[in-house]
Amino acid sequence: MLRGIIICPDEALAAQLEKATHTTGEISIGLKLNGYPAEFELARVIRENAPDVVFLSFDRLEEALEVARLLEADAVGVQLIGIGRQMDQKLLRAAMRVGVREFLTEPFVPQTLFEAFRAMKALAELKPTTSTSTNRVFAFLPAKPGVGTSTIALNVSAAIARLPDTQVLLADFDLSSGLIRFMLKLENEYSVTDALENAGRIDESLWHKMISSVGNLNVLHSGCVNPGLRVETSQVRALIDFLRRNYQALCFDLSGNMERYALEIMQDCKRILLVCTPETSSLHLGREKLSYLESCGLDGRVSAVLNRSQKKGALSQEQAEEILGIPVNKCFPNDYVTVSKAVKEGSVIAPRTELGEAFMQFAKELMDGGQIAESARSKRKFMEFFAPRQPDLALGES
Numbered sequence: 001m002l003r004g005i006i007i008c009p010d011e012a013l014a015a016q017l018e019k020a021t022h023t024t025g026e027i028s029i030g031l032k033l034n035g036y037p038a039e040f041e042l043a044r045v046i047r048e049n050a051p052d053v054v055f056l057s058f059d060r061l062e063e064a065l066e067v068a069r070l071l072e073a074d075a076v077g078v079q080l081i082g083i084g085r086q087m088d089q090k091l092l093r094a095a096m097r098v099g100v101r102e103f104l105t106e107p108f109v110p111q112t113l114f115e116a117f118r119a120m121k122a123l124a125e126l127k128p129t130t131s132t133s134t135n136r137v138f139a140f141l142p143a144k145p146g147v148g149t150s151t152i153a154l155n156v157s158a159a160i161a162r163l164p165d166t167q168v169l170l171a172d173f174d175l176s177s178g179l180i181r182f183m184l185k186l187e188n189e190y191s192v193t194d195a196l197e198n199a200g201r202i203d204e205s206l207w208h209k210m211i212s213s214v215g216n217l218n219v220l221h222s223g224c225v226n227p228g229l230r231v232e233t234s235q236v237r238a239l240i241d242f243l244r245r246n247y248q249a250l251c252f253d254l255s256g257n258m259e260r261y262a263l264e265i266m267q268d269c270k271r272i273l274l275v276c277t278p279e280t281s282s283l284h285l286g287r288e289k290l291s292y293l294e295s296c297g298l299d300g301r302v303s304a305v306l307n308r309s310q311k312k313g314a315l316s317q318e319q320a321e322e323i324l325g326i327p328v329n330k331c332f333p334n335d336y337v338t339v340s341k342a343v344k345e346g347s348v349i350a351p352r353t354e355l356g357e358a359f360m361q362f363a364k365e366l367m368d369g370g371q372i373a374e375s376a377r378s379k380r381k382f383m384e385f386f387a388p389r390q391p392d393l394a395l396g397e398s
Contacts, residue, residue: 001027002028004052005031005054006054006057007037007055007057008033009034009036010085011034013085021108024110024114027052030049030051033045042067042070042071046075048246052077052078052120053079053080055104056083058083058103065098071099080099080100081101081104082102083105136249136250136366137252137268138270138271138272138273140156140252141256141262142255143286143289149254149256149275150172150174150183150253151307151349152305152359154348155355156251156362157169158214159360161217162216162351162363165248166216166367167249168248169211170251171195171219171220171253172220172221172222174256175192175226176255177225178221180222181222184212184346188210190209192220195220197235199235199236200238207242231259233260236264236265237264244268256289270301272302274305275305276304278316278317280323283324287323302326303329304321304324305331305332306330306332
C-alpha cells in the first residue's frame with residue numbers, strides 16, 4: 001500500500017478525499033495539513049512521513065505552486081496529485097509545469113481514483129522515493145547478562161551525542177529487563193512499547209512525548225516488564241524507518257536473548273557490538289552468539305568489546321580473542337567507583353574521566369566508520385575451560 005499525505009486548506013474537501021482513498025484500499029493517508037507549509041516545515045513532514053504520494057490542493061494557486069516546486073526539488077520520487085473543487089485549463093497547465101501528473105476534482109469517484117493510483121504506482125516503481133536516511137545504526141549485544149552492556153550503550157551514545165551536529169537516539173530494546181530507565185531515573189510514561197504500537201503514525205508531537213532528553217541524547221526506555229508482549233516485524237521495520245530519517249545515529253541496547261525483533265534490528269545495523277567480560281563463561285557464550293550471528297549472515301558486522309579489562313586480570317586480551325575466535329576491537333577498563341557514582345546520580349559518566357575518554361574515543365571510531373577488525377576465526381582447537389568460574393568484576397549491573 002502506498003503512503004500519502006494531504007495538503008489542503010479546505011478541510012471538508014480533504015475529508016472527502018481521505019474517505020474516498022480509504023475505500024480504494026490503495027493508499028494510506030498518514031497526515032492531513034490544513035495549510036501550505038513553509039520550506040522547513042515541509043522538509044520535516046516529508047522526512048517524518050516518507051510519503052509516496054502528496055495530494056496538493058490548488059485552491060490557492062501561488063502557495064500551491066511554491067509547495068510543488070519545493071517537492072519537485074527536494075522530494076525525489078514523491079508523486080504529486082493535484083486536487084480541487086474545480087479545474088480549468090489554465091490551472092491544469094500551471095500544475096503540470098510543477099510536476100503534477102494527475103488532477104482530481106470532487107466528487108472523488110472510486111474508478112477515477114483507481115486509475116490515478118495505478119499510474120502513480122507505475123511511476124513509483126520507475127522512480128522510487130528517496131529520503132535522507134542514516135546508516136549509522138549500532139546494536140549493543142551482551143554475551144550474557146551482567147557484562148555491562150547497558151553501561152556501554154548509554155555512555156557511547158551520550159558521547160556520540162556530544163559530537164557536533166549529531167542527533168542521537170538510544171533505544172532500550174531489552175524488553176524483559178531493560179535498565180536504562182533506572183540508570184537515568186527516567187519518569188516518562190511512554191516507552192518502546194508505545195513507539196512500536198504507533199510506529200505507522202508517529203509524528204513530531206507524539207514522538208517528543210515518547211522520548212526523554214539527557215543532555216543532547218534522546219532516550220526511549222523499555223518500559224515496565226511485560227512478558228506477554230508480542231512485537232511484530234512490521235512494527236519494528238516501520239519504527240526503524242522513522243528513526244533513520246530523523247537521527248544521525250541510532251543505538252539499540254539489546255537483551256542478548258536473540259529475539260526475532262532483535263535480529264530484525266541487527267539486520268539494519270552497521271556495527272553489532274558484542275560485549276564480553278574477561279571471564280570464561282562470558283567468552284564462551286559470546287562465541288556461541290557469534291556462531292549464531294554467522295548463521296544469520298551477520299558475523300561480518302560484529303565487533304567484540306571487552307569490558308572490565310584489567311592488566312592483571314584472570315584472562316588477557318589475547319586469551320579472550322583465542323576463545324572468541326575474533327579480535328577484540330575495544331577494551332574498557334574496570335572502574336566500579338566511577339560507574340556507581342554515575343548510576344547513583346542518574347547521569348552518564350563524566351567525559352573527563354579515564355572511562356569517559358575511552359567512551360568518547362570509541363564513539364568517534366564508530367562515527368568515522370572505523371573498520372571492524374579482521375574476523376579471522378582462531379585456527380587452534382576451541383579451548384575448553386572447565387576451571388571454576390572467575391568472579392565478575394562489577395562495572396554496573398548491565
